[in-house]
Amino acid sequence: MVRFCIFGAGQMGKRHARTLAQHPKATIHSVCDLLPHAADELAAQYGALAVHDSESALADPEVDAVVITTPASSHAQLVVAAARAGKAVFCEKPLAEDIPGARAAVEEVRRAGVPSFMGFMKRFEPGHLALIQAVKAGEVGDVQMVMLTNRDPKVTLLELSRETYKTAPYTLLRESTVHDFDLARALLDDEPVEVYVAASCLVEPELGELGEVDAALTTLKTAGGALCNINNIWHTTYGYDQRLEVHGAKGMLRAENRPETSLVRYTAAGALHDRLLSGPPDGSQFYFYKYAEAYPSEMNHFVESLEAGDPPMVSVEDGYRSQLLVEAAVESLKTNRPVQVAE
Ligand SMILES: NC(=O)c1ccc[n+]([C@@H]2O[C@H](COP(=O)([O-])OP(=O)(O)OC[C@H]3O[C@@H](n4cnc5c(N)ncnc54)[C@H](O)[C@@H]3O)[C@@H](O)[C@H]2O)c1
Incomplete structure (x- = not known):
């Protein structure tokens, strides 16, 4: 069972939550949004924990993987932090807002050796x-x-x-x-x-x-x-x-x-x-x-x-x-x- 934390409880966070909730091998462990009411509402819908800051969400050992559906300005930073915390990363496009951000994200994922996926659906x-x-x-x-x-x-x-x-x-x-x-x-x-x-x-x-x-x-x-x-x-x-x-x-x-x-x-x-x-x-x-x-x-x-432990078809490298x-x-x-x- 893969235990997920969803970052960003907006339209994409909700869309991906629906899929995770239906997957027999996935569970939504927590939802993190800077807007407390957004995190609370989506978390309540799936019986998950609501978290209002990314540090606490990533420090939770019961989270195996994160889904990043915040606006683009926070993607690179959250990918770096999630990889450092040893979590597998699903990130919505785009990976970053500039080359240094994208490079930092991809290098941290490589260094941590965590699986990653880019939302190029x-x-x-x-x-x-x-x-x-x-x-x-x-x-x-x-x-x-x-x-x-x-x-x-x-x-x-x-x-x-x-x-x-x-x-x-x-x-x-x-x-x-x-x-x-x-x-x-x-x-x-x-x-x-x-x-x-x-x-x-x-x-x-x-x-x-x-x-x-x-x-x-x-x-x-x-x-x-x-x-x-x-x-x-x-x-x-x-x-x-x-x-x-x-x-x-x-x-x-x-x-x-x-x-x-x-x-x-x-x-x-x-x-x-x-x-x-x-x-x-x-x-x-x-x-x-x-x-x-x-x-x-x-x-x-x-x-x-x-x-399965297989590399996903699209990764942060592609991002x-x-x-x-x-x-x-x-x-x-x-x-x-x-x-x-x-x-
Ligand atoms: N693949 C696609 O087809 C597709 C379609 C639409 C949007 N997107 C992408 O998905 C991402 C999210 O878009 P959206 O339309 O869902 O946005 P949205 O505005 O509906 O939701 C974003 C949520 O993230 C929260 N948030 C912002 N910064 C945060 C942070 N640092 N930590 C935690 N929560 C934070 C906001 O409070 C908000 O609830 C964007 O990168 C966008 O490009 C992809």
């Missing part, structure tokens, strides 16, 4: 996973180009951008493109070494007033010359648009969007599929619908790898590699030139 969406496995099995031969489309139906991160635009600017790259960087790394045959970003504010003028962007085209290039193109925008009129395409020497593979239902309306004018799977019409928490299987699947994978790409992308956007990825 998009790898676990069934269509994405099948695509990754097909590429790894050599179905398209050498990978030449990867095209990733990641367009949200609605701007949800304006408030976060207001808080972080001075200390960690370009929320779009840090919170959204970071998922694509991880997918790109899972699909390309070798690591990207160069990043170029062109970005604009096209959707939400308030983001533009902060100096933020809400639309970006990012190009990655690997040492072997393979290319990846990522397009992000924070508002579509037609739902949550998530598509992956890999072109290789032997062919092409695509993971398409899924409609809400399989209904297709045929009329004299043509055929109309149902709307893209995006959740309720108000657009709230759209990712919980498209990625409904991916969230429990990533957490179940983590629990099972801990039980570090993706953070290097984020920081290169931010630098490219600031300087309007291709940037080499740091080591």
Whole structure:
């Protein structure tokens, strides 16, 4: 049985708590949130202890593993502290807000030798996973180009951008493109070494007033010359648009969007599929619908790898590699030139 402490009792803490509570080999031992009422409510729901400071939570010998679902500004620091305390670590993306933070986190996890997992759940969406496995099995031969489309139906991160635009600017790259960087790394045959970003504010003028962007085209290039193109925008009129395409020497593979239902309306004018799977019409928490299987699947994978003593499929090492790409992308956007990825 793996005994967990959940750090952060917000929307992601609640989502992961649901999965842990249903897993026969996991138990929620405690919930830690700086907001006492948030910790108390989630802990009470699962009969767990409520803790209001991270030191006490990590000092508890009955905690084997932590789930970090606090905002990004505290991730690196909590990963370091949890690894030092000998706990296995599940951390939501992104790993950090800068390279020194990401490096400190990954080095402490290596030194402590604790298992770790990064919450890059998009790898676990069934269509994405099948695509990754097909590429790894050599179905398209050498990978030449990867095209990733990641367009949200609605701007949800304006408030976060207001808080972080001075200390960690370009929320779009840090919170959204970071998922694509991880997918790109899972699909390309070798690591990207160069990043170029062109970005604009096209959707939400308030983001533009902060100096933020809400639309970006990012190009990655690997040492072997393979290319990846990522397009992000924070508002579509037609739902949550998530598509992956890999072109290789032997062919092409695509993971398409899924409609809400399989209904297709045929009329004299043509055929109309149902709307893209995006959740309720108000657009709230759209990712919980498209990625409904991916969230429990990533957490179940983590629990099972801990039980079996196997390394998880995605680790803090991957979080570090993706953070290097984020920081290169931010630098490219600031300087309007291709940037080499740091080591
Ligand atoms: N993988 C995904 O699809 C996905 C989706 C949304 C959010 N996220 C990530 O999950 C993380 C959390 O996002 P959220 O939407 O759940 O946020 P949230 O604001 O709903 O919840 C965060 C909680 O953390 C608490 N908190 C803040 N600092 C803390 C600390 N040092 N120790 C303990 N508790 C602390 C807050 O009080 C709050 O209750 C972010 O990193 C975000 O990028 C991932």
